[in-house]
Amino acid sequence: MNSSVITFNEKNCTSCYSCVRNCPVKAIKVTKDSVYPQVIAERCIGCGSCVEACSFNAIIVADTIQIVKDLIKSGDKVAAICDPSIAGEFEDITDYRKFVKMIRKIGFEYVTEVAFGVDLVANRQAILTNDKSGKYYITSHCPVMNMYIEKYAPELVDNLTRTVSPAPATAVALRNIYGNDLKIVNISPCIGAKKDIDRHQNSAKIDAVLSFRELRKMFKEMNIREETVEFSDFDPPLGYKGALYPIPEGFVEACELSTSLIDGCFITAQGAVDAIDAVNQFSEHGNKFNKHFNLYFCEGCIVGSGSSPKGKKFIRHNLVREYVKKRVSNCDKKVWDANILKFSNTPSIKCNYKIDDQHLPTPTDDEMELAYEKLGKATSGRFTDCHSCGYGTCKKLAEAIAQGIATEDMCLTHTQSGNRIFHDQLQSTTKELISTQEEVSHLKDNLSLQQVRNAEVSKAMSLMVHSLKIGAAIIDDHMKIADSNASFVEILGDDAKEIDEVIPGLVGASISSLVPKNISKQIEFLLKGEEGIVTKDIEFSGRLVSASIFSLIPKKSVCILIRNLYDQEEKPQEIINRVTEVIQQNLRQVQEIGFILGEGASNTEKMLNTIIKLTKNQ
Ligand code: SF4
Ligand code: SF4
Numbered sequence: 001m002n003s004s005v006i007t008f009n010e011k012n013c014t015s016c017y018s019c020v021r022n023c024p025v026k027a028i029k030v031t032k033d034s035v036y037p038q039v040i041a042e043r044c045i046g047c048g049s050c051v052e053a054c055s056f057n058a059i060i061v062a063d064t065i066q067i068v069k070d071l072i073k074s075g076d077k078v079a080a081i082c083d084p085s086i087a088g089e090f091e092d093i094t095d096y097r098k099f100v101k102m103i104r105k106i107g108f109e110y111v112t113e114v115a116f117g118v119d120l121v122a123n124r125q126a127i128l129t130n131d132k133s134g135k136y137y138i139t140s141h142c143p144v145m146n147m148y149i150e151k152y153a154p155e156l157v158d159n160l161t162r163t164v165s166p167a168p169a170t171a172v173a174l175r176n177i178y179g180n181d182l183k184i185v186n187i188s189p190c191i192g193a194k195k196d197i198d199r200h201q202n203s204a205k206i207d208a209v210l211s212f213r214e215l216r217k218m219f220k221e222m223n224i225r226e227e228t229v230e231f232s233d234f235d236p237p238l239g240y241k242g243a244l245y246p247i248p249e250g251f252v253e254a255c256e257l258s259t260s261l262i263d264g265c266f267i268t269a270q271g272a273v274d275a276i277d278a279v280n281q282f283s284e285h286g287n288k289f290n291k292h293f294n295l296y297f298c299e300g301c302i303v304g305s306g307s308s309p310k311g312k313k314f315i316r317h318n319l320v321r322e323y324v325k326k327r328v329s330n331c332d333k334k335v336w337d338a339n340i341l342k343f344s345n346t347p348s349i350k351c352n353y354k355i356d357d358q359h360l361p362t363p364t365d366d367e368m369e370l371a372y373e374k375l376g377k378a379t380s381g382r383f384t385d386c387h388s389c390g391y392g393t394c395k396k397l398a399e400a401i402a403q404g405i406a407t408e409d410m411c412l413t414h415t416q417s418g419n420r421i422f423h424d425q426l427q428s429t430t431k432e433l434i435s436t437q438e439e440v441s442h443l444k445d446n447l448s449l450q451q452v453r454n455a456e457v458s459k460a461m462s463l464m465v466h467s468l469k470i471g472a473a474i475i476d477d478h479m480k481i482a483d484s485n486a487s488f489v490e491i492l493g494d495d496a497k498e499i500d501e502v503i504p505g506l507v508g509a510s511i512s513s514l515v516p517k518n519i520s521k522q523i524e525f526l527l528k529g530e531e532g533i534v535t536k537d538i539e540f541s542g543r544l545v546s547a548s549i550f551s552l553i554p555k556k557s558v559c560i561l562i563r564n565l566y567d568q569e570e571k572p573q574e575i576i577n578r579v580t581e582v583i584q585q586n587l588r589q590v591q592e593i594g595f596i597l598g599e600g601a602s603n604t605e606k607m608l609n610t611i612i613k614l615t616k617n618q
Pocket of ligand 1 (some may be wrong): 006022023024025026027028039043044045046047048049050051
């Protein structure tokens with residue numbers, strides 16, 4: 001009974017918590033570990049309200065089709081016992097004898113009515129009711145109400161009629177007639193019957209409960225249709241007024257007790273709200289009633305949770321009555337009386353209901369305070385009691401949070417205020433993002449402009465390098481040669497010449513490996529952003545040379561000029577002329593560079609002029 005008949009398909013679940021709202025016993029928990037609801041099997045009473053409430057098909061009822069197929073395949077004799085509400089379910093089938101045959105076609109050896117089981121249960125109820133012992137009973141034909149009382153009104157367990165529900169009562173009679181090895185499948189509109197299956201053992205055992213929805217699926221799968229089958233009637237034992245059981249007042253009529261409001265001794269309550277309310281009132285004021293209670297969790301089994309959805313209650317009601325009329329008029333009352341006499345005292349149709357109290361411990365004041373804090377109600381004091389979480393009041397939700405079966409996220413006002421904060425944060429983050437995007441795009445524009453300008457500068461410098469007769473090279477910010485002229489390669493010596501043959505202009509070669517350490521240090525120094533011109537006389541490959549180093553683009557590139565001091569070919573005046581010429585030729589570019597780079601480029605012009613002066617002095 002504590003096995004779960006309900007599971008969740010998380011793929012379909014939208015976390016709307018409609019199931020939580022509709023579960024009458026709060027058997028569905030939501031925890032911080034998962035946004036998806038989970039059924040607490042021991043709290044569940046198998047009422048199916050959650051299945052009806054879920055619009056996304058995210059709740060799955062335990063499927064029995066394969067179990068039924070396996071039972072039939074096993075070679076054992078299998079009987080189908082049909083709840084009388086089948087007459088209301090199959091409004092599309094013109095004669096009940098057709099669906100009897102259709103059920104046989106699935107492979108059942110026997111097809112019988114649960115109506116006879118209802119008659120047995122009703123008979124025992126009538127005996128207890130007529131006993132006038134002063135004790136008042138609650139009917140035990142509805143498995144869901146039985147579980148509700150055991151778990152949530154345990155003080156009333158002793159008032160439950162000590163009889164099994166109609167399906168196991170039918171099983172007792174069937175095994176007596178057809179043998180103890182008989183396997184029994186209950187075809188039922190009741191999901192609760194699936195959950196109740198473990199309760200009944202021995203001859204009352206039900207091997208599987210197939211819902212009407214599943215039966216329809218099997219007909220479809222096996223292509224079993226009304227127009228392809230002939231008539232066939234139920235196997236014995238046949239029922240009598242027990243077939244009225246799917247209509248709530250029908251059970252009292254099956255007991256052959258008065259349904260009169262004046263003389264009758266039953267109060268009938270149907271539907272989750274009324275049936276639970278009736279239990280509560282019976283618990284509080286039982287003695288004041290002087291009546292027995294006849295309880296149905298659904299609005300009658302005609303609209304049980306395992307029947308096809310959206311069935312029209314009163315059409316079904318009428319169909320059941322029409323069906324019972326036929327059945328009763330054909331009933332051999334003598335045979336029926338004999339069968340009732342034979343089976344009504346069988347020990348297996350008696351049942352001891354047991355207390356299975358599922359009330360959760362009442363939270364302490366501290367635990368409640370913490371729960372209110374989580375809900376933000378400790379400070380706001382907003383107790384809207386809006387019901388949207390599924391708990392009747394904010395206090396009840398706080399209790400459930402403290403009991404670990406709910407979370408504050410289920411509270412609409414809490415979520416809305418969380419959403420508002422989130423919305424405000426989102427808005428301000430969006431604003432920041434937009435302004436950052438604008439800055440980035442501005443920077444990008446500047447960067448690409450700078451890149452174009454740098455390329456222009458490099459081009460001008462490259463022209464200059466190749467116009468000079470003294471050794472000249474441009475070094476990039478990775479200490480690699482970006483360009484150099486033939487004199488530079490010549491002065492650097494054989495190693496450089498070899499590289500130049502492979503990579504003309506030594507482009508990409510590391511300057512550190514080609515010049516003395518003090519020169520490469522100076523280059524590094526200037527690349528760090530230092531300004532000025534550095535001139536050094538150094539001995540290089542057995543020759544005395546003068547090296548002048550200066551920054552071209554701050555932190556990006558430097559220029560190195562090397563002159564062989566003893567080279568007769570190298571005439572100072574010629575250098576002066578060439579540099580002057582370059583300056584003249586590139587004056588416009590240098591001016592542009594000055595404009596682009598500001599101080600750095602003006603310095604370049606100054607430096608070139610300094611070189612001229614230095615050379616003149618020499
Ligand atoms: S079957 Fe009923 S009791 Fe069980 S979880 Fe669903 S609504 Fe709750
Ligand atoms: S009223 Fe009928 S169908 Fe509904 S829970 Fe009870 S026995 Fe099942």
